[in-house]
Amino acid sequence: MDRLENIETFVRVAQTQSFAEAARQLRISKSVVTSRVKQLEDHVGAPLFHRSTRVVRLSDVGQAFLRDCVELVGRANDILDQMRDAKDGPTGTLRVHALTGFVLGHFATLLRTFQSSFPDIHLELIVSDAVVDPVKAGVDCALQIFPAASTELVSRPLFPVRRVFCATPDYLRAHGRPASPRELHKHTLGLYSGYPTRDRWTFHHGGEQVTMYMSAALLTNSVHLLREYAMEHAGIVCLPTLVAGEAILRGELEVVLPAHQLSSFSLSAVYAGTSRNAFKLRLFIEHLTHAFSKVPPWDAAMIERGLLPPSLIWDA
Structure with missing residues (x-):
């Protein structure tokens, strides 16, 4: 019995809550997954999962066992990656899920420079505004503004994501410029539907804050569509x-x-500590971290021209 393989399989089933999905991600048959978990259960002397036709959930023994197994698998994969890559250089495929708003206009240069440094790492990039659990989605990491889906995932902040309300000069000349947040209710609004705060908007001014619920004439999960909507002089977005x-x-x-x-x-890299590509993933995240200071370049230019305050207010 290969105990490390069996433990890794147990961890993947626990994280995906599915024998079939664990098999897909590990690229083995479902029967092999079942056999490995059964061997581990026989060794431990207790069931690790409660199974039904619809649900796979950890038993009390499995729950107690999981955290140490996650750390063990993560450390083992990291050591094996470093040994292999020290000999031949980092190779293989890294799968990344990224927000559309980040990728378009800012990401291609980073990909080019990363691949120049590590030409044998192949990148598979899935782009959407969907909220994903990287383990269940079968990716090595997700670049997102949303909190990690579970405490077993690692979340590493990369840079702040500021938001502003804006409109074209033509729209503001035709409809007036709001003097306070509450005057936004008088305007045609375009809002992004995927922020963690949903319809709740909090404005900070002079040490005070105003919290409002706003409805939108256009509610969408595409920030690029909102920008085009604003450029058509359609409203404030x-x-x-x-x-x-x-x-x-x-x-x-x-x-x-x-x-x-x-x-x-924060735009963060969210990933599992048990990633089979831990070393390659660390190289990728370090490349992103080095590319951005605490103030990303698009914010630095606006701060320099007095269009943004230099200080940040973080979401609670």
């Missing part, structure tokens, strides 16, 4: 500065309510 920054700096969009600051989120 809320955009992350990484999407709106260039248009604001060119004067095509103007920040609305610049003195009323919204909270920021």
Whole structure:
């Protein structure tokens, strides 16, 4: 019995809550997954899962066993990766899920420079605004603004994601510029549907805050569609500065309510500590970390021109 393989299989079933999905990710048959878990249960002398036709959940013994197994598998994979890569250099495929708003316009240069440094690492990039659990989605990491789906996942912040309300100069000349957050209710609004705070918007100004619930004429999971909507002079939209920054700096969009600051989120790399590609993943995340300071370049340019305050307010 290969105990390490069996333990890794147990961890993957526990994380995905599915024998079939664990088999798919490990690229083995479901019967092999079942056999490995059974061997481990025989060795431990107790069931690790409660199984039904619809649900796979950990037994009390399995729950107690899991954390140490996660650490063991993660450490073992890391050591094996480093040994292999020290001899031949890092090779293989790294699968990454990334937010559309981050990828378009900012990511291609990072991919090129990473692949120049590590030409034998092949990247498979899945781009969408969906919230994913990287383990269940079968990716090595997810680049997202959402909290990690479980305490067994690692979340490493990369850079802050600021948000601003903005509109074209033509729209503001035609419809007026709101003087306070509550005046936004008088305007046609375009809002992103995927923020963790949902419909709740909190504005910070002079040490005070105003929290409002706002409805949108256009509610969408595409920040790029919101930018195009604003560019059509259709209304006031809320955009992350990484999407709106260039248009604001060119004067095509103007920040609305610049003195009323919204909270920021972190764009983070979320991944499992048991990743089979731990060494390659660490190289990739370190490459991203080195590419961004605490103030990403699109924010630095706006701060320099007085369009953004230098301080940050973080989402609670």
